[in-house]
Amino acid sequence: MITLKTIDSSFLAFIVLVLIYINAYNRWGEVFVPYKLFMLLLKINMILIVIDILGWVFNGLPGDLNMLANQGFNLLLYIMEPVGAGIWILYADFQLFHDEKRIRKFKKVLIFLLTINAVLSIMSLRTGWFFSVDMDNIYYRGDFFWLHTAFCYALIGYSFFLIVIKRRLIEKRYYYSLLLFFIPQVIGTLIQTVSYGVSYNWSGMMLSLLIIYFNIQDQGLNTDYLTGIYNRRQLDNYIKMKIQNSTEKKTFSAILIDLNKFKQINDKFGHDVGDEALQDAVSVIKSCLSRNDLLARFGGDEFFVISENDTHLLIEEIVGKILKKIELFNKINHKPYQLGVSMGYDVYDYKLKMSQDEFLKHIDILMYNNKKSTQATC
DSSP states (O other), X not given: OOOHHHHHHHHXXXXXXXXXXXXXXXXXXXXXXXXXXHHHHHHHHHHHHHHHHHHHHHTTOOSHHHHHHHHHHHHHHHHHHHHHHHHHHHHHHHHHHOOHXXXXXXXXXXXXXXXXXXXXXXXXXXXXXXXXXXXXXXXXXXXXXXXXXXXXXXXXXXXXXXXXXXXXXXXXXXXXXXXXXXXXXXXXXXXXXXXXXXXXXHHHHHHHHHHHIIIIIXXXXXXXXXXXXXXXXXXXXXXXXXXXXXXXXOOOEEEEEEETTHHHHHHHHXXXXXXXXXXXXXXXXXXXXXXXXEEEEEETTEXXXXXXXXXXXXXXXXXXXXXXXHHHHHHHOOOSSOOOEEEEEEEOOGGXXXXXXXXXXXXXXXXXXXXXXXXXXX
């Protein structure tokens, strides 16, 4: 039977992962691939902890329904356990190569391997290869439990050697954090593998994810301190990635937004009011975007929106929303200033093969032309 200490450690791990997830969800958008994969890692491991605890809860209880629950939760555990390791491989691979196309190809290989594990797990209900539940509703490891464990370790091991071999592709501080990920995870799973009935692998995974969260995923260095949105560094990284992964069938669009007469607001009302105007402008712009759109401060009173929308019609809809929301803001808010914006926008043309700097300059020219035409009509 599972010990109270094991339940306590698993429950603690679950609570910590939930807190990380809530904090990360409130702070991050869903634009960067590593962020998406990290959030998926959190969700998968939270689900696995719940399944593991429930499997032990029903273990040994009399009755057909309890036996069915015991078999079902253990089956889910064996099917899903390697999934977390597979997602970690994708996460580590992207940290090294920053290539979405490579991730998509590798994902197919992982799905194939995970499907084989799932089939063997399902067959274990009859064969007992990985696990079995006897007539007294007691769970036992099967004769080929080691094969399932070896598969999980092989996935983790592959990512470890990939990181070591390709370490020159990543910053040192990220490299060491990726390596540290393996220590608590391996220790926790080894304890569970050797000591039957003790479940510390989730505590190990929780510590591993904490290491990644604080040393890589935490975006403190990647956000603008005043507005809370992404800074120029993250903008450059994201545009570079989007250009690299663009194809004739899949591209993206960009909007450069300049806050009109911002200098006058600063000169007339002071920098505190100017900061407030910037924050108000960001709030209005964010209300017009989806979670898949990136908003970053380009510098001063300029902001960039990078959108998954790849047609002029869709990007013009966003521009129209921003203008309407700005107008509404000025009507209903009694501020000493009026917000106004000039915008340049376009869809990245894959055929033109523009570099990051060329595309940014192109959008900047469009914004400048819009600003001149706006001033001419005032």
